Amino acid sequence: xxxxxxxxxxxxxxxxxxxxxxxxxxxxxxxxxxxxxxxxxxxxxxxxxxxxxxxxxxxxxxxxxxxxxxxxxxxxxxxxxxxxxxxxxxxxxxxxxxxxxxxxxxxxxxxxxxxxxxxxxxxxxxxxxxxxxxxxxxxxxxxxxxxxxxxxxxxxxxxxxxxxxxxxxxxxxxxxxxxxxxxxxxxxxxxxxxxxxxxxxxxxxxxxxxxxxxxxxxxxxxxxxxxxxxxxxxxxxxxxxxxxxxxxxxxxxxxxxxxxxxxxxxxxxxxxxxxxxxxxxxxxxxxxxxxxxxxxxxxxxxxxxxxxxxxxxxxxxxxxxxxxxxxxxxxxxxxxxxxxxxxxxxxxxxxxxxxxxxxxxxxxxxxxxxxxxxxx
RNA sequence: GGAUGGAUUCCCGAGUGGCCAAAGGGGACAGACUGUAAAUCUGCUGCAGAUUGCUUCGGAGGUUCGAAUCCUCCUCCAUCCA
Numbered sequence: 001x002x003x004x005x006x007x008x009x010x011x012x013x014x015x016x017x018x019x020x021x022x023x024x025x026x027x028x029x030x031x032x033x034x035x036x037x038x039x040x041x042x043x044x045x046x047x048x049x050x051x052x053x054x055x056x057x058x059x060x061x062x063x064x065x066x067x068x069x070x071x072x073x074x075x076x077x078x079x080x081x082x083x084x085x086x087x088x089x090x091x092x093x094x095x096x097x098x099x100x101x102x103x104x105x106x107x108x109x110x111x112x113x114x115x116x117x118x119x120x121x122x123x124x125x126x127x128x129x130x131x132x133x134x135x136x137x138x139x140x141x142x143x144x145x146x147x148x149x150x151x152x153x154x155x156x157x158x159x160x161x162x163x164x165x166x167x168x169x170x171x172x173x174x175x176x177x178x179x180x181x182x183x184x185x186x187x188x189x190x191x192x193x194x195x196x197x198x199x200x201x202x203x204x205x206x207x208x209x210x211x212x213x214x215x216x217x218x219x220x221x222x223x224x225x226x227x228x229x230x231x232x233x234x235x236x237x238x239x240x241x242x243x244x245x246x247x248x249x250x251x252x253x254x255x256x257x258x259x260x261x262x263x264x265x266x267x268x269x270x271x272x273x274x275x276x277x278x279x280x281x282x283x284x285x286x287x288x289x290x291x292x293x294x295x296x297x298x299x300x301x302x303x304x305x306x307x308x309x310x311x312x313x314x315x316x317x318x319x320x321x322x323x324x325x326x327x328x329x330x331x332x333x334x335x336x337x338x339x340x341x342x343x344x345x346x347x348x349x350x351x352x353x354x355x356x357x358x359x360x361x362x363x364x365x366x367x368x369x370x371x372x373x374x375x376x
Numbered sequence: 377g378g379a380u381g382g383a384u385u386c387c388c389g390a391g392u393g394g395c396c397a398a399a400g401g402g403g404a405c406a407g408a409c410u411g412u413a414a415a416u417c418u419g420c421u422g423c424a425g426a427u428u429g430c431u432u433c434g435g436a437g438g439u440u441c442g443a444a445u446c447c448u449c450c451u452c453c454a455u456c457c458a
Contacts, residue, residue, distance in 0.1 A: 033412050055411075093411045101413080114413040145411070192411090223410040231410095251411035258410075273412045280415060281408090296405070334415065 002216070002247050006356055010239065010266040013356035016216070016247050019186045020077065020085040020137045025247060025268035026352050028259065028345045029053040029087055031276060034060045035070075035080045039280050039338035040331055043082045048312060049339055050346035053137075054082060055271045058130045059091035059122065063113050067133035075135030075183040087271075088136035090127045090169075092192065093252070096145035096224065104144060106161065124168035132176040135183035140218065141169040143192040145251075148225035152198055159194045159205050166191050170212055188215035190249060196221055197230045199237050206241035216269070217242045218249035223258070232261050239266040256285060256348055256372060260365045263352055270349075275341035280334045282326045285344040287371045293323045293337070311343035312336075 006013040016023040030037055030051045037046070037054070046054065056076060061067055073079050076086055094111065095102060101112045108123020122130075127142035143162045146155060170189060177185045191209040195201035209217060219238055222231045235250065242248055249269035250262050259270050275285065282293040286306040291298070293305075304314035305322070313322070313336040325333025348368070355364035 029411095031412070038412075038415080057412080060412085087411095089411050094413090096411090098413065140411075143411095218411080220411065249411090254410050272410050273414085274410055277409065277412065277414065277416090283409090292406085294406085329415075331415080 002245065004245060006359075008356050008359060008361045009264065011263050011356060011361050012244075012248075012266055012268050013353060014247065014268055018085050018137045018188065019184060020083060023052050023085055024353055026259075026263050026349055026356075027052050027269055028349045029055040029269065029271040030342055030346070031055045031271050031273050032080075033057040033273075034064070035076060037338065037342070038276055039334045041276075041335065041338055041342070043080060045312070045339060046082070046342075049343040050350060051084070051342065052346075053085045053087055054080075055087050055089060056080075056134070056136065057089050057091070057094075058127055058134070058140075059094040059111070059120075061088075061134060062091075062122070062130045063115055063120065067130040071133035071135070071183065075133075077135065085137040086134075087138040087190075087269075088131045088134055088140065089251075090131065090140040090142040090192075091122050092127075092140065092143035092220065093145050095143075096147060096221075099147070104161075106164075108142075108165075109144075124165040125172045128169050128172040128176060132173070132182055132184070132187060136187065137184070138188045138190055138215065139173065141166045141189060141191045141214075143194060143220060145221050145224070146194065146196060148196050148221070150196065152201075155194075155196050155198055155201055159201055162192065162194050163205065163208050166209060166212060170214070190214060190216035190218050190247075192218045192220040192251070193238055193242065194221045195234075195238075197226050197234055199234070202234055202238045203241050206238050210241065210243050214246070216247040216249055218251050218269070219267070220251045222250065223253045228258065228261075231258070232265065235262055235265045235267065256345070257369050259345075259348070260352070260369060264361070264365060275345045276338050279338035279341040282323075282333075282337060284337055285341050287368070289372045291319075293319060293326055298323045305337075305340050306344075309340070309343070311340050311347075313340040313343075 001017045002014055004012055004014045014025045032054050035056050070076055070079050077083055095109050098114060101114060103110045108121055111120040113120055124142040131139035142165050144158050146158045173189050176182055177187055191212055191214045193206050193209060195205050239248060247269055248267050250267040252272055253270055254272050284291050284293055284305045298319045301319040303319055305319060306314055317336055322333055322336050355361040
């Protein structure tokens with residue numbers, strides 16, 4: 001159940017109540033694709049760094065350890081010891097990222113496993129069954145995330161197919177949620193808008209999926225090669241055609257600035273691998289921009305990553321020490337960096353919510369973006 | 377004291393007359409990454425007034441049109457014999 005608490009222009013401040021608790025939005029979902037946030041981050045850590053929702057992946061957990069195993073162990077929440085909301089992505093992004101290892105048909109997608117090459121078929125029904133076995137809080141509809149380089153004709157076909165798949169997802173989820181053996185009978189379903197940067201395809205698709213009466217609506221297929229301006233434009237054009245009384249989720253995005261721009265345009269859910277992956281690679285987010293701790297200039301820097309930051313990393317460790325850990329390839333280095341970056345993102349979302357509550361989002365956004373671009 | 381094998385660019389290490397500023401690896405330095413095939417990948421690593429010039433392969437001489445590569449002596453290292 002989504003409740004719109006306040007608006008500021010197009011920006012929305014809301015909350016989504018689920019069987020696993022209430023999510024305050026706008027929110028950033030911390031990405032743990034294989035039921036783990038890479039970089040040795042525990043669920044206890046996640047609580048400490050203000051994580052509200054975790055994201056896991058249908059395709060990856062189906063391949064390993066197998067959704068039936070997770071179901072037998074009581075579902076994803078019990079498996080990974082996390083009682084707050086979990087959103088599972090449907091496998092649709094793997095249609096994009098594993099482009100060399102799959103074939104798309106009307107019935108679904110044939111993958112060659114990236115682990116051992118075995119054939120895997122995933123259609124809308126399979127994706128829903130897997131997500132039901134995982135018993136996530138929110139399931140994503142199975143879509144095709146198309147490359148931004150594809151032509152209009154292909155995009156139209158692809159989007160039409162994604163709409164047909166959405167109907168099948170909805171029907172299958174309804175069936176699964178009514179089964180006695182289903183762990184989470186109140187699993188939510190979010191649909192996904194596609195259309196690359198073709199405005200009319202996006203809008204037509206947004207209108208169509210809005211008729212499905214889903215729990216939320218995502219904008220997918222962005223940040224896959226198009227410019228920031230094109231992305232912001234698509235969001236601006238599409239959001240007005242999605243239900244205002246439902247949460248809007250911009251999939252896979254993005255940089256802190258991307259998020260601020262998208263919140264302003266009415267988005268309330270985000271996820272991105274940036275804070276975790278960049279953390280592992282030594283790129284740290286600060287209010288003065290991004291720094292690369294591998295750089296020699298931090299060799300003797302005894303300051304924390306960010307002065308005043310209350311994260312578990314900055315309250316103890318210096319840039320010089322973390323740089324040493326990273327260069328020595330010690331796991332602790334990556335862990336400390338990922339913790340800081342996720343804390344930075346989660347804290348920024350908290351600030352965004354506070355600013356929306358206080359009615360001064362516009363000035364908050366302006367000052368935040370300005371600070372981050374000053375030194376870079 | 378004798379015998380043999382070695383000494384190569386920051387490190388390890390290939391190269392035994394020209395295609396060698398010198399393979400490959402490591403390290404160093406820098407960059408990329410947006411619903412995670414990512415603890416990954418890419419670039420760069422003698423100097424400069426930089427599509428050319430200069431200096432480099434333990435040291436000093438020599439042979440040759442041309443030497444990291446061949447010869448002589450020297451220094452140091454390793455192993456073995458006294």
